[in-house]
Amino acid sequence: MKPAAFDYLRAGDAAEALEALHQEGGDARILAGGQSLFPMLNMRLARPKLLVDVMHVAEFGRIDDDGRTIRIGAGVRQAVLERHVDLKARQPMLAAALAWVGHAQTRARGTVCGSIAHADPSGELPLALLTLGGSVHLRNRKKRRVLAANAFTTGMMATQKGDDELIEAVSFPVAVPGTGYAFREIGRRHGDFAIVACAAVVDAAKTVLGIGGVADMPVRRELPLPADPAFADALNQFAWDLDARDDLHATGRYRRDLVRQLGRQTIEEAASCRA
Amino acid sequence: MPRLNADTRHRVAFTLNGRPVSGQAEPRMLLSDFLRHEIGATGTHLGCEHGVCGACTVQIDGGLARACLALAVQTEGADVRTVEGLSPDGGATLSILQEAFREHHGLQCGFCTPGFLVTLDALFRDDPHASETHIREMLSGHLCRCTGYAPIIKAALAAQATLLARGAVAHPDDTMPEEDVHA
Missing domain, CATH: 3.30.465.10 (Uridine Diphospho-n-acetylenolpyruvylglucosamine Reductase; domain 3)
Known part of the structure; x- marks a missing residue:
């Protein structure tokens, strides 16, 4: 080539x-x-x-x-x-x-x-x-x-x-002091394109989660704090709203699950890093 | 540098493994093809030609680079190091790293090997005490279809141990400053 x-x-x-x-x-x-x-x-x-x-x-x-x-x-x-x-x-x-x-x-x-x-x-x-x-x-x-x-x-x-x-x-x-940051990703091998990548910012008032690899561009959404009872539903809604599709690497179902699981883990990591 | 016309071959000169080289290249000519076809340095191998397999990895101005993701004209005036530069005496003797690959079966068909060697050469120069985790991470940028990687890791660790034991470093210009000792 x-x-x-x-x-x-x-x-x-x-x-x-x-x-x-x-x-x-x-x-x-x-x-x-x-x-x-x-x-x-x-x-x-x-x-x-x-x-x-x-x-x-x-x-x-x-x-x-x-x-x-x-x-x-x-x-x-x-x-x-x-x-x-x-x-x-x-x-x-x-x-x-x-x-x-x-x-x-x-x-x-x-x-x-x-x-x-x-x-x-x-x-x-x-x-x-x-x-x-x-x-x-x-x-x-x-x-x-x-x-x-x-x-x-x-x-x-x-x-x-x-x-x-x-x-x-x-x-x-x-x-910013008092704010936690984290980034996580799942791919088939290290260095491959992300199947799902998560970036999180957590401060005293809010949680922001960004997701890459699912929609046709990265998407960012503000979510309730992890301790809030509404958090799980909001994260689940975000996962569905990204309209994940099946491809060679992963199914849409798997991607949604990664958004829920890896998304939560990334947010929790960011929350634990709040300095 | 003036604008280089697409249809014309232009003179490109750089340093290859310490020696000046030059040749003719259209702007679109990849560094990998320039090395192999213009210079005749065929040690750099081409697998995928889109930056995935790592076989064509070289060093440009000390940094790692896929030769298939660079143009010959981009390297004008640069310092390029390829697998041909690893041997301490121009090919008669294997380097410590190459010898470790031979000893530990770090290769079978040998197609991917130049890239692995060039990456490890740079790694042990920049970070002589690189951890196994770091070595593995660096080698994740290379594909090998023969070895299953385990012998390559073994060869890399053995080479690192020999280099450290001999106090040898990959590059003669990579010298540590004298340590200030107040006994």
């Missing part, structure tokens, strides 16, 4: 990349780590005319923590974020989710923003971004805009990103 022909541009700065996107529109694709894009190119599911390599744009290589959010630039590889100082303390869910992303060999290349842009329904990083209420920083030649994660993804591998835009960064909220 070999990619179809395309031009290649190694952008030296953001302006050069944005100008290329402006000129080529939907015929161009941003190439960052390439760990989602190359399988699609090799299988010819994607046939861009131009790849714009942004890995040499210095300003995209930054991780900035302003105390409220961790802003991760377009060129930051997943393995670099994994090794980022105190990530586990700054945002434990993000640290936990990263370990489930592909394999060490793909995390060494793949970027955080690339995973968000790819918007795979079973992707861990889109699920973590959605559940935490993070945001996506888009930019074209003329302007920047920021979208909340829940407004960014519109469906299976579909997002609000315009053809002339790139994701210059994504922002994850920093952990």
Whole structure:
């Protein structure tokens, strides 16, 4: 399997990349780590005319923590974020989710923003971004805009990103004291796509559960606290509302059960981690 | 770097196992094909060509990479290490890691082996004391259809023990600073 022909541009700065996107529109694709894009190119599911390599744009290589959010630039590889100082303390869910992303060999290349842009329904990083209420920083030649994660993804591998835009960064909220975070996943083998992935945020007032791998994009819902008698029914309703389907890997019935069981376990873990 | 045209072959040069190499590549040429067909370095094997099997795993600038999920033109100016770079003397002698694979039947047909070796080479360089759990997790990025993995784990642990016992490290540039001793 070999990619179809395309031009290649190694952008030296953001302006050069944005100008290329402006000129080529939907015929161009941003190439960052390439760990989602190359399988699609090799299988010819994607046939861009131009790849714009942004890995040499210095300003995209930054991780900035302003105390409220961790802003991760377009060129930051997943393995670099994994090794980022105190990530586990700054945002434990993000640290936990990263370990489930592909394999060490793909995390060494793949970027955080690339995973968000790819918007795979079973992707861990889109699920973590959605559940935490993070945001996506888009930019074209003329302007920047920021979208909340829940407004960014519109469906299976579909997002609000315009053809002339790139994701210059994504922002994850920093952990808040008194709030617990957890991430769990079930797959056939380590590194496989998630059959069901769960991300949970629990504080004194509410529980938020995000589910990936079931619907055609990650879904987040606020639930009663685990001790509330209404909790089990609310979680069960969530499992049904995701409209799980049968596929090669699992039945819809099994997926619903995972949402109920793994969802509860993830929430309980998050509740027990409240600091 | 100017925009590289799809239909033209462009010169690509990088360092391969410590030596400068160059060749011609269209932008769409994968690093795996460039290594094998342009350079003639056929130690890197191609299984699935979409990043799943791990056979083509190499190191780019010290980090692990699927050579089938990278372009030759992306590696312009980079430092690439492949299975051919493991032997301490260019092929006459096996490295400690390779010898452990031979000793413990860590391979049968050998097709997947270059990828396993390259991953373990990087792992023991970055984390000489990696736990068995960590070793297993790292090797989850590789498929082997012959061995059932148990002999591979055994070979990895044996290689690690030998490396630690000899105080040897996978890379000559990976030296620990002198320890400050106040007795």
